[in-house]
Amino acid sequence: MTTPMPARRRIAPALTYLSLIVASLVVLVPLAVVLLTSLKTSEEVSDGGPLSLPGDWLNFDNYATAFTDGKLLSAFANTAFILLFSITGTVLIGSMTAYAVDRFDFRAKKPVMALFLIATLVPGVTTQVATFQVVNGFGLFNSIWAPVMLYMGTDIVSIYIFLQFIRGIPVSLDEAARLDGANSLTIYWKIILPLLKPAIATVVIIKGITVYNDFYIPFLYMPSEELGTISTALFRFKGPFGAHWEHISAGTILVIVPTLLVFLFLQRYIYNGFARGATK
Amino acid sequence: MTETTETPPVAPAKVPRAAVPPRTGRGGRLPRGLTPWLFLAVPLALLITFTYVPVGNMIFYSFTDWDGVSPDRRFTGVDNYEQIFTRPELFRVFFVSFYYLAASAVQIAIALYFATVLSFDLRFRNLFKGILFFPYLINGVAIGFVFLYFFQDGGTLDSVLSWFGAGSGHAWLGDPASANTSLAGVSVWRFTGLNFVLFLGAIQSIPAELYEAAQLDGATRRQQFRHIIAPSIRPVISLSVILAISGSLAVFEIPYIMTGGATGTTTFVIQTVKLAFQFNKTGLASAAAVVLLLIILLITWIQRRLVPDEKVDLV
Numbered sequence: 001m002t003t004p005m006p007a008r009r010r011i012a013p014a015l016t017y018l019s020l021i022v023a024s025l026v027v028l029v030p031l032a033v034v035l036l037t038s039l040k041t042s043e044e045v046s047d048g049g050p051l052s053l054p055g056d057w058l059n060f061d062n063y064a065t066a067f068t069d070g071k072l073l074s075a076f077a078n079t080a081f082i083l084l085f086s087i088t089g090t091v092l093i094g095s096m097t098a099y100a101v102d103r104f105d106f107r108a109k110k111p112v113m114a115l116f117l118i119a120t121l122v123p124g125v126t127t128q129v130a131t132f133q134v135v136n137g138f139g140l141f142n143s144i145w146a147p148v149m150l151y152m153g154t155d156i157v158s159i160y161i162f163l164q165f166i167r168g169i170p171v172s173l174d175e176a177a178r179l180d181g182a183n184s185l186t187i188y189w190k191i192i193l194p195l196l197k198p199a200i201a202t203v204v205i206i207k208g209i210t211v212y213n214d215f216y217i218p219f220l221y222m223p224s225e226e227l228g229t230i231s232t233a234l235f236r237f238k239g240p241f242g243a244h245w246e247h248i249s250a251g252t253i254l255v256i257v258p259t260l261l262v263f264l265f266l267q268r269y270i271y272n273g274f275a276r277g278a279t280k
Numbered sequence: 281m282t283e284t285t286e287t288p289p290v291a292p293a294k295v296p297r298a299a300v301p302p303r304t305g306r307g308g309r310l311p312r313g314l315t316p317w318l319f320l321a322v323p324l325a326l327l328i329t330f331t332y333v334p335v336g337n338m339i340f341y342s343f344t345d346w347d348g349v350s351p352d353r354r355f356t357g358v359d360n361y362e363q364i365f366t367r368p369e370l371f372r373v374f375f376v377s378f379y380y381l382a383a384s385a386v387q388i389a390i391a392l393y394f395a396t397v398l399s400f401d402l403r404f405r406n407l408f409k410g411i412l413f414f415p416y417l418i419n420g421v422a423i424g425f426v427f428l429y430f431f432q433d434g435g436t437l438d439s440v441l442s443w444f445g446a447g448s449g450h451a452w453l454g455d456p457a458s459a460n461t462s463l464a465g466v467s468v469w470r471f472t473g474l475n476f477v478l479f480l481g482a483i484q485s486i487p488a489e490l491y492e493a494a495q496l497d498g499a500t501r502r503q504q505f506r507h508i509i510a511p512s513i514r515p516v517i518s519l520s521v522i523l524a525i526s527g528s529l530a531v532f533e534i535p536y537i538m539t540g541g542a543t544g545t546t547t548f549v550i551q552t553v554k555l556a557f558q559f560n561k562t563g564l565a566s567a568a569a570v571v572l573l574l575i576i577l578l579i580t581w582i583q584r585r586l587v588p589d590e591k592v593d594l595v
Contacts, residue, residue, distance in 0.1 A: 016397055016402070017402075019393075019394075019397070020394070020397070020398075020402075020404075020408050023390075023394065023408075023411075023412060024408065024411045024412075026469070027411050027412065027414065027415055027469070028411065029436065029440070030426050030427060030429075030430045030436060030469075031426060033426075033429065033430065033436045034425070034426050034429060037429065049434070049439050050429070050432075050434075050435050050436045050439055051436065051439050051440075093322060093323045093326065094323075096319040096320070096322070096323060097319065097320060097323040099319055100315075100316040100317075100318075100319035100320045101316075101320075104315060104316035106313060106316050106317075109316075112320060112324065115324070115327060115328075115332075116327065119327060119331045119332070121576075121577055121580055122331060122335060122573065123526060123530055123572075123573070123576055125530045125532060125549050126338075126530070126569045126570075126572045126573040126576070127331070127334040127335055127338055127569065127573070128552075128553070128556075128569075129338060129341070129552065129556040129562060129565045129566050129569055130333075130334035130335070130337040130338035130341060130566060130569075131330060131334040132556070132557075133334075133337060133348070133562075134329060134330065134333055134334055134337070149326070149330070150330060152326060153326030153327065153329060153330035153331075154326075154327075154330050154331060156327075159323075184315045184318070184319075185318075188319070209417055212419070213417075213418070213419045213420055215419075215420050215421055215533050215537070216532060216533065220553070220557070230419065231419055231420065231421045232421075234419070234421045234422060234425070235421045235537060237425070245429055248425050248429075249425070249429065251425075252422045252425045252426060255419050255421070255422045256418055256419065256422050259417050259418060259419065260414070263410070263414060263417055267406075267410060270413075270417070271409075271413070271477055271480075271481070272481075274416075274474065274477050274478070275477055275478055275480075275481030275482075
């Protein structure tokens with residue numbers, strides 16, 4: 001060991017921690033400021049700087065205003081409705097497709113897979129102008145079913161996740177059940193679907209977060225006010241609350257908190273889900 | 281596997297019932313060849329309705345002057361395409377993408393650094409992991425508001441800068457250069473976590489023996505990164521690059537929410553949405569979308585060429 005080594009050994013980890021702390025501050029400070037602002041009165045917001053502290057840490061008036069005037073209750077209800085139907089649909093569609101493609105040999109199998117594969121190359125945002133006409137043609141514009149159909153119908157990532165998992169389920173299980181007289185539907189429902197639980201968890205998490213956070217689709221397809229989702233309802237804060245940052249901040253925090261809670265409870269699954277989902 | 285015997289290639293795929301002899305006995309079960317279609321009917325119907333029909337229609341609209349509402353549309357040939365490439369105000373939006381492209385490079389570098397650092401043993405490792413990833417999960421509109429407040433005149437950024445003696449009172453979203461840089465910065469803040477988690481997952485799937493062997497051979501951290509980590513995560517890096525490029529072309533949410541496309545921050549998608557839904561130029565917007573789609577397909581094709589994907593075993 002030469003002399004500079006011990007010194008370097010102490011400096012390198014210190015720099016590592018320093019970089020981590022700086023990065024954490026970069027992430028947390030903008031959020032913390034919004035939290036502070038949400039607890040201030042409007043005088044405090046206009047008089048003090050953004051980093052000043054609220055006089056009363058338990059001032060939740062802004063939250064009440066944001067929640068009622070911002071129509072966040074119906075926004076959460078609408079989002080929950082869309083979540084429930086689009087996630088159930090995605091799970092069923094994804095697992096059915098994966099089951100059909102992995103467990104059956106039929107001549108159109110390759111073309112069918114190619115259809116799904118090529119669709120992954122088409123980014124949703126590019127076709128929105130024409131998709132709009134299709135949705136409109138079905139009379140689904142300004143209906144809560146428009147986002148449900150779109151989330152269900154255009155999710156190819158989940159099909160891949162199911163396909164990966166279903167390959168790991170031994171075919172001998174299917175065959176045993178078939179000998180006992182089970183038909184394909186029973187096998188899918190009673191054997192495959194229960195064994196796909198880990199994949200379902202992954203899809204539910206990824207899909208859930210995507211749907212909860214999506215702005216584009218509800219913004220385009222459900223402009224009417226009573227159909228606001230949490231994204232579009234929050235976006236409307238820009239108008240009536242103008243520069244009332246204490247109300248906008250409260251609404252923002254109200255939208256972030258559920259995400260934070262889900263994240264804290266499901267951390268491990270969320271990391272895995274995203275690592276798996278994005279690399280398909 | 282199921283045992284459908286090879287049938288002569290007569291009627292391709294359309295009516296599988298005819299190709300396979302119907303099964304007899306055991307109470308009216310469906311013919312074998314039809315069963316997969318039972319499961320595929322709904323998924324395929326949705327796929328075709330919401331992906332292929334729109335793509336087809338879009339290409340058709342792009343050659344017309346349709347306004348999206350009226351029943352009559354005139355076939356105008358390549359006029360829409362000509363406009364996109366010749367009218368500077370339409371073409372300009374491509375340059376905005378460069379800000380986001382540069383931001384993606386920064387984002388991938390930062391993510392790679394932290395993924396490497398946090399794959400070794402560190403105190404508070406999970407806490408740091410959580411903090412770095414969390415922004416990716418936050419609602420886009422919420423992020424838009426957080427940073428509108430952050431960049432305000434005399435807002436958080438100005439206050440923090442003034443601690444370090446930098447002059448405050450810069451209108452961050454006020455002129456095109458700093459507005460686009462600020463918005464691209466928000467996109468780094470938002471998406472670094474995703475790249476970070478992808479890289480982290482890839483690094484952690486490297487067998488531990490490799491590191492042990494390297495350490496026995498006296499390899500430094502830097503050497504370990506160069507010779508073990510970097511080659512192992514190459515596919516994920518390549519995937520991130522492709523997502524970054526197509527993502528930079530398709531930016532919508534953050535600039536739309538924060539500036540509405542003002543002060544030169546209009547991106548390609550914002551412009552397309554405005555053309556289609558505010559100015560009723562469905563034909564022109566479709567042509568723009570076709571151009572974007574072609575660019576993204578081209579990039580994907582080049583990437584597949586340069587970095588062949590070992591696991592394209594989809595069937």
